[in-house]
Amino acid sequence: MAKSPQTPLSRTSRLLDLVPYVSAHQGIDLKVLADVFDVTPNQMVADLTTLWMCGLPGYTPLELMDLSFDSGYVTIHNADTLSQPRNLTIEESIALLLGLDLVMQSLPADREDLKSMATSLIRKLSLQANLLSPLRAEPHHNKKNSAAILLAISTKKMLRIKYHALYSDEVTERDISPIEIRYENSHDYVFAYCHTAQAFRSFRIDRILDSKQAHASASVTGSTVSEASTISYSLKLRTNQRDVMERFNLGKTQMASEVTSRAFSPQWLIRSVMASAGSAELTEPRVIRAEIAAAAAAILQKYGES
Amino acid sequence: MSRKIERLINLTIALLATKRYLTKNEIFTSVDGYEGSPETKERMFERDKDDLRNLGIEIEVGGFDPAFDDEAGYRIKSESYQLNIGDISGSEVALLSLAAEAWRGAALNEAAQSALIKLKSIGVESDLDAIPNISPQLRTPNADFEAISLSIAQRGVLTFTYVGKDLELQKRRVAPYAIATRKGFWYLAGLDLEKNLVRTFRLDRIDGQIQAHKSSPPYEVPDDFDILNYLENLGESETATLDVRKGKAHLLRIQALTHLDKGEWDQLTLSYQDQSRLIESILWHGDDVLVIAPQELRNGVISALKELAHNHG
Structure with missing residues (x-):
């Protein structure tokens, strides 16, 4: 996506950076140069034409910058004053x-x-x-796994992964053909054809415990993305808790006491309500509500309480 | 419009090339593009100076000569205009290219790309063969990211509304120290100016716009402050002993300090700082996890379960 090339300041900035870049890359192809600066070739010609009129006071051919670009290759001379790259902002x-x-x-x-x-x-x-305090960026996930996924995507190879499914809390081994990496809700997922499930699936990369190249190469047979059925639920919020809002993906400051939404997995719903302890009460569906009450009572018994 | 651009570039060239300070009059008579009445030229020049400053170009004022008219002169020092990072190798350029590519599609992509153009203008080609084939990516969901990073660099002050634990909206005034990304979230650390204590804030918990303010004098940032270390060592930690069903509760297993095989169950110990967060995590795992110790944690889980049973009964 080309950025807006037309404010006088952004153009001035670009022209000042163009001189050192061309000085270091004499004879560069005009189209390549336009690509580097993320503008169209026409805009690049307009930029170079403007630069052509600039130079030291006097502005005779001796003082003006000497540009040539009509052959499709760009060279610049007599631009010593601007030929060093500018300081970083x-x-x-x-x-x-x-x-x-x-x-x-x-x-x-x-x-x-x-x-x-x-x-x-x-x-x-x-x-x-003059930035004393270090700026830190921690990689999201195991770099060995993401490297293996990228390699599998580019070589179209199959991967055997050990995956932790959070809602069922099970670790399974699966053969997948990774297609692409997607970023959703603050996490990276690999979208892949899962040969084990014979359907397209998304796997959160930080929940892949291990990965290795699978020996067999299998072709993608299924073609439809499996449609997970969803369940509708209603939740009564008993206290204002940020953690509960974040867990159920509700608006940050939404103060409604009763919300209705949809969930993909009953296991997710039960676990999320349990983890919210006294802060959330599931009112619908009744079956899951009863399951939660029974589960809580059963665990209490294990603690010797009733 | 291109007349203005030409004038700005000609002014930059003239002020960079001069060995001494140029007076306004010298600028008006020698630099191409200053036309019109003296007032018009004056206004043009003031605007041009502001524009160049906004591009990060420092114009130095000086050269008062008492023998003459006491008139100010202007120039741009090449030391402050030019990039000066010394010798740079092809592998270093390759590492910097990877660093810039990490911003593709994220907040500072434009700044990263223009930085890369400057570095490539030094004339050293990137030696891509010297580095492994990796392409780590940064993700920045927050639109105020640029305001925060600029404020850190300028030692300014940020004000914003923060959503607290009980969803209360807190007005915060913070001298920002650093930003970091960890486990998919961005954090801001800084001195909370009301509490006079260092605090961290998750960017996605900031409600609405962040306002950046200049501060004079600029805030001091402790130079040994490491935000990732800080995030990992918040407060005293305690040790919990848990019974965990075999093959279950992987989120807790990966944090285990010790591990004891008890047949159908495994006994784990793990360290924790925030009891209510650990309780949530234990409850999430249902009847696959039982608390053995400490008693306080056990009691916390039991009372949460009683509430759950009561509310859903």
């Missing part, structure tokens, strides 16, 4: 520092050389930007 430094911390922690354990290289880059950039 604070925002740019923050972006690189957070990115570097994430990269450093995602590097394989045996690349101590690169880790220390990243550490020294972080130190250099923080000093430059």
Whole structure:
């Protein structure tokens, strides 16, 4: 997506960065250059035409920058004053520092050389930007698993995973053909064809306990995404609890005392109500409500209470 | 419009190239693009100075000469204009490229890409063969991310409304120290100016807009502050002993400190800081987990179960 190229300030900024970039990449293809700066080739020609009119006071051919781009390849001369790249802005430094911390922690354990290289880059950039307190970014999940998934996607190979299904609290082994990684509700999922279930499924990457390449290569046979049936439920909120709102995915400050929503799994519903203890009361469906009461009583008996 | 852009660039070139301070008059007569009445030129120049500052270009004012008219002069020092990070290798450029790519589709993508263009303008090509084929990604759901990061850099103050544990809306005034992402959530750590204590805030629990304010003097940030360490070591921790059914409760098993095989059940110990959170987690696992010790935790679970049984009976 090309960013809006037309505010005078963003254009000025781009032109100032264009001079050092072209100086370091003399003879670069105009289309490649447009791609680097995320603008259309026409916009790039307009930018270069504007630069052509700029230079040192005097503005005779001796002082003006010397640009050539009509052959489709761009060169620049007589631009010494602007030929060094500009200093990083604070925002740019923050972006690189957070990115570097994430990269450093995602590097394989045996690349101590690169880790220390990243550490020294972080130190250099923080000093430059006067950012003393480290900005930290922890990878979301096991890097071995995400690397295996990316590899499986790009090589179209099958993967054998050990997966912890949260609602049934079971660990199962499954053969999957990963298709893509999706980001939903603050978590990364791998969308895959699951050969074990013979259907398309999403797996939360941080719940994959282990992964290895499967030997057999299987083809994707099913073609429809399985439609999970949903159940409707009603919940009475007995106290205002942030944790309860977050667990049931309700609006942050929604103060309704009674809510109705849909759940994909009765196991999820029972566990979520149990975990909310006295803060939430399930009113519908009645069957699950009774199940919760029975479960609580049964556990109390194990504690020697009744 | 392109006249204005030309003028801004010509002004930058003139102020960078000059060895001494240039007076306004020298600028108006020599830099292309200043036209009209003296007042018009004056206004143009003031706006141009502001515009360049907004682009991060520092214009230095100085050169007062008592022998003459006491007139201020202007220039841009190349040390402050230019990127100066010393020698850089092809593998370093490759690492920085990965760092910038981590922002694809997230809040600071544009800043990351323009930073990368500057680094690639040093003239060292990225040595991609030197680094492993990984592509970690950052996720930033919060739109105020840029305001927060700028405020940290400028040692400013943030004000926002925070949703507390009981859904009460709290007005907070915070001198931000650092941000971090951990287990899928973004955290802000800083000095709570009302309580005068360091606090952490989850960004998705901030309600509405975050306001950034300048602070003078800027706030000091302790230079040994590590936000990830801070998040992991909140408060005293205690040890719980739990009986866990075989093959169940993996969320608790991965936190276990010790593990004892008792046949149908396993006995685990784990350390915890927040009792009510552990109770929630134990209740989530239903009859697959029983608390053995401490008594206080056991009592907490029992009274929660009684409430559940009562409310649903």
